[in-house]
Amino acid sequence: MSAIFLLIALFFCLLVGVPVAVSLGLASITTMLLFADQSLLSLAQRFFHTMQVYPLLAVPFFVLAGTFMTTGGVAKRMIDFANALVGRFQGGLAMAAVLACAFFAAVSGSSPATVVAVGSVMVAGMVSSGYTKPFAAGVICNAGTLGILIPPSIVMVVYGAVTESSIGHLFMAGVVPGILLTLALMATISVIARRQGMPRQPSVSWRVTLRAGREAIWGLLLIVIIMGGIYLGIFTPTEAAAVSAVYAFLIALFVYKDIGLSDVPKVLTDSAKVSTMLMFIIANAYLFAFVLTTEQIPQATSEWLNSLGLPWWGFLLVLNILLLAAGNFMDPTSVVLILTPIVFPIAIEMGIDPIHLGVIMVLNMEIGLVSPPVGLNLFVTAGVADMTMEQVIRAALPWLMVLLSVLMIVTYVPSISLALPAWLGWGNG
Amino acid sequence: MALALAFMTIITFIQVVLRYVFGTGLVWSLEATTYTFAWLVLIGMSYGVRTRAHIAVDLFSNRLPFGARRAMGVTVSGLCLLYCGFMVYGSTMFIDGLFSLGNNARDIPLPRWLLIGIMPIAFLLLAFRFLQAMRRMLARDDKDQILKKVPVSTAIGQERKIKIVKSR
Secondary structure, eight states, rough: OOHHHHHHHHHHHHHTOOOOHHHHHHHHHHHHHSSOHHHHHHHHHHHHTTTTTTGGGHHHHHHHHHHHHHHHTHHHHHHHHHHHHTTTSSSSHHHHHHHHHHHHHTTOOOHHHHHHHHHHHHHHHHHTTTTHHHHHHHHHHHHHHGGGSSOOHHHHHHHHHHHOOHHHHHHHHHHHHHHHHHHHHHHHHHHHHHTTTTOOOOOHHHHHHHHHHHHHHHHHHHHHHHHHHTTTTTHHHHHHHHHHHHHHHIIIIISSSSSOOOGHHHHHHHHHHHHHHHHHHHHHHHHHHHHHHTTTHHHHHHHHHHTTTHHHHHHHHHHHHHHHHHHTTTTTHHHHHHHHHHHHHHHTTTTHHHHHHHHHHHHHHHHHHHHHTTHHHHHHHHHHHHOOOOHHHHHHHHHHHHHHHHHHHHOOOTTTHHHHHHHIIIOOO | OOHHOOOOOHHHHHHHHIIIIOOOOTTHHHHHHHHHHHHHHHHHHHHHHHHTTTTOOOGGGGGGGHHHHHHHHHHHHHHHHHHHHHHHHHHHHHHHHHHHHHOOSSSSSBBBBHTHHHHHHHHHHHHHHHHHHHHHHOOOOOOOOHHHHHOOOSSSHHHHHHHHHHHH
């Protein structure tokens, strides 16, 4: 009874357009007041404590590091480097765009930011070297989703905090699927390019490549610091995030010299705004999760699923469909926050690795970002490429197939996600 | 807000440096960071309403005629106000309990009720912003362009989109 009320209240609020954070909070509070003897006091207490969950502190720091890196000309340098590496092949510029997205994803934890940073340069560049605009927009739109899969990823931090899984472990698990997706996109481009005779860039000497690499290395070192630092146990993910924010600040200001000291307050305010908004949702989502647990809703769902006799692969299929559907209507962080408390206990009972589940969720969210009607990357690409939503949706659709096939492979071959962390000695789980 | 974020980042960074270079640490740094973050978020909530940063599903409201949209807008603000009311009440009781206990935070020499006291105030501020939004919504007429325009669904997207349009 309480479960039905909770979900109806939540969906009603979401549908009439109440902000996601307030929807979660209001649905949880009213359910608590009507069906459980929890007081408002204990809910307020919970709300405050969520904001003091230590792993979640990584969110504002990663946002800050990403903003410093986006403001600067980091994207330009990564594009140059990617171009020097793969531009010589047929369809090279498009491949370079994908590679640049992957590089950039490694310094920013957000997909739309990746699309804006790489797309604003690359779409025009590809069109002027003879690619069609829909092709260029489709490539960028989809490659931009790498932002939340390749660490640092804010969605992964949130998932890790909610499920109390290791964030470092999740980051490691995102690396191989991220590379796989990058290669899949590049391979598809290569096939299309051969068939349609797309242009190649003049090949460049190794000296030029090296110089471009040296320029880009300062940005790429960020990911090395984060991953290396966490892996070697030098610092916690939260501290890694703070260190990377300071590092990004130093690089943007003193090495690349793209921004001046006077830009810093604006970068700080922007980041504070984004992290506040995320945190407001997260704090309310914790209330929601709290209600779910006290009302034993995941257990009930789990029992019901068991009675259906669904095998683990069937469950994963249903999960993928559910996540894709939800991802079409909401942003990644909200979906992860709403669905994780429900599906996580069930998945664990089915023997699915929590880290693997995290990677599956993130991949699904990537696809949600590029599928209509409210895929955020579609909006951003429409803005960057100066196209209408319909055009972008049509342009992005063929590439969606590539993402979907990678999702299927990653879902059913857990070792793609889990091999790297296991090999590094972190075991399973 | 900018200062709060800078403070948190620097404190945490210094903590790492102290640990590895000098082998010491600041006892109060963790607590200072988490409390600063809480304050940042609580104050930022109402700023978010003012700058329209909060994410909502606007898929359906975009397709409605003007009158229905306005009614919806008012309902939404009403529901948000209800939420604020609950939170103000709950957090006031929370503070009240802490006040009568009167104990200090673990590592910072300040009473806990003072540190958490921002919470009811923040939710009152939030309520004030929602009230403003509701009044704006009621005051709008048919010709209002803002209400007709298709809003973009999330904060980051919204902001960047505006920037891109402007720069063109």
